[in-house]
Amino acid sequence: MKKYVCKICGYIYDEANEKVKFDDLPDDWKCPLCGAPKSMFQLLEEESENIKEKNIENNPVVEEDMREMTYGELSALCSNLSRGCEKQYLSRESELFKKLSDYYDKKSKEKNEDNYNIDALIDKINNDLETNYKKAREISEKEKDRGALRIITWGEKVTLILKSLLTSYQSKGEDSFKDKKIYVCDICGFIYVGNEVPSICPICKVPSFKILEIGKEVR
Amino acid sequence: MKTQKIRAVRNLRLCSKDCLCLYVCPTGATDTETGQIDFQKCIGCGKCAMACPAGAISMVPYQYPKQQEKSNRVVQRLNTVLKSKVEQEHIAYQLYQNSSSQVEKQFLKAIIRSNRLLAEDTVREAGYMLPQSRNTHEFLKPLLDSKEEDFPKDIVNELLEILECNES
Numbered sequence: 001m002k003k004y005v006c007k008i009c010g011y012i013y014d015e016a017n018e019k020v021k022f023d024d025l026p027d028d029w030k031c032p033l034c035g036a037p038k039s040m041f042q043l044l045e046e047e048s049e050n051i052k053e054k055n056i057e058n059n060p061v062v063e064e065d066m067r068e069m070t071y072g073e074l075s076a077l078c079s080n081l082s083r084g085c086e087k088q089y090l091s092r093e094s095e096l097f098k099k100l101s102d103y104y105d106k107k108s109k110e111k112n113e114d115n116y117n118i119d120a121l122i123d124k125i126n127n128d129l130e131t132n133y134k135k136a137r138e139i140s141e142k143e144k145d146r147g148a149l150r151i152i153t154w155g156e157k158v159t160l161i162l163k164s165l166l167t168s169y170q171s172k173g174e175d176s177f178k179d180k181k182i183y184v185c186d187i188c189g190f191i192y193v194g195n196e197v198p199s200i201c202p203i204c205k206v207p208s209f210k211i212l213e214i215g216k217e218v219r
Numbered sequence: 220m221k222t223q224k225i226r227a228v229r230n231l232r233l234c235s236k237d238c239l240c241l242y243v244c245p246t247g248a249t250d251t252e253t254g255q256i257d258f259q260k261c262i263g264c265g266k267c268a269m270a271c272p273a274g275a276i277s278m279v280p281y282q283y284p285k286q287q288e289k290s291n292r293v294v295q296r297l298n299t300v301l302k303s304k305v306e307q308e309h310i311a312y313q314l315y316q317n318s319s320s321q322v323e324k325q326f327l328k329a330i331i332r333s334n335r336l337l338a339e340d341t342v343r344e345a346g347y348m349l350p351q352s353r354n355t356h357e358f359l360k361p362l363l364d365s366k367e368e369d370f371p372k373d374i375v376n377e378l379l380e381i382l383e384c385n386e387s
């Protein structure tokens with residue numbers, strides 16, 4: 001009897017309590033808690049694997065000090081501050097930061113790049129998972145930066161889910177969304193495809209009223 | 220000039236309207252047409268927050284403590300994440316513009332939203348947690364020198380004027 005754990009939400013598929021062996025589950029079987037695909041499950045072994053992973057070589061930080069922020073980054077900075085003000089009930093300040101964010105967003109959208117396709121997205125996602133998040137985690141652990149570690153943990157999971165959705169979209173096309181709704185957690189960015197929204201976000205644990213449906217385009 | 224350190228705010232999403240805070244407030248600050256608590260009248264006694272059956276009122280400080288210092292190394296690493304998420308948002312946006320399928324557009328919209336949230340979280344942890352921080356002010360000030368014709372300087376001016384700075 002084996003146990004498998006969902007890398008996204010931590011749900012454990014324990015063969016001892018299930019009728020079906022994990023390997024015999026159909027390929028389109030999904031995590032009952034967060035909707036992650038079967039490929040997101042990992043055999044639960046006693047710690048040994050994890051220790052190896054912890055020892056990634058000690059990458060020196062590339063000096064990248066005070067680079068200019070792009071329009072897109074400025075927009076995200078301002079929309080973050082807008083949300084920050086909103087949380088403090090500073091409505092005017094929030095509105096102003098939002099306007100500034102929209103200004104930069106517009107600027108950013110004027111720029112067109114040619115290499116846009118799903119593969120380009122997946123490449124960036126892989127780079128996030130294999131490099132960017134890993135290095136960020138390593139340094140944040142050394143610096144004991146709990147805030148940073150929390151968003152890295154959430155971010156990695158959200159990114160993993162996104163990767164699996166994109167991969168499934170590439171192979172199955174629109175069938176992967178057939179008769180399903182699409183939601184995004186407004187707190188952590190978790191994308192849920194399906195019809196039964198989890199009662200709390202499997203990643204950041206907010207209640208489901210913060211998990212918002214993305215409407216169909218009406219034109 | 221206000222001397223108290225905290226004031227009451229009401230979360231309108233949670234408020235079930237017209238009940239206990241109206242009775243317990245000694246100054247009538249909770250009774251407003253906008254639904255928000257009148258901070259001019261509020262003396263920060265906290266009675267409303269204790270009485271509210273919906274947990275809709277919180278007491279918030281006028282002055283926030285300084286935001287946590289961030290190490291440069293963490294900020295640098297988070298900035299690489301930020302950069303990547305913003306680029307992904309942009310790619311998804313362009314795909315969205317060029318897509319003619321309803322379902323695909325819906326999916327791309329979710330990706331845009333998700334990446335924006337990830338970018339916001341990342342930049343927040345990279346030194347922009349508090350709008351009242353010195354970082355925020357130091358980000359805003361140089362924007363006034365922007366050479367872009369259409370840059371909305373009035374917005375930045377107003378922000379610098381009304382937004383407190385809690386680090387000298």
Ligand code: SF4
Pocket residue numbers: 226227243244245246247248249256260261262263264265266267268
């Ligand atoms: S804190 Fe006191 S004064 Fe302020 S709104 Fe609540 S009850 Fe009224």
Ligand code: SF4
Pocket residue numbers: 229233234235236237238239240241270271272273274275276
């Ligand atoms: S007591 Fe709470 S629920 Fe009732 S009106 Fe006041 S804020 Fe709303």
Ligand SMILES: [Fe+2]
Pocket residue numbers: 185186187188189190201202203204205206
């Ligand atoms: Fe979430």
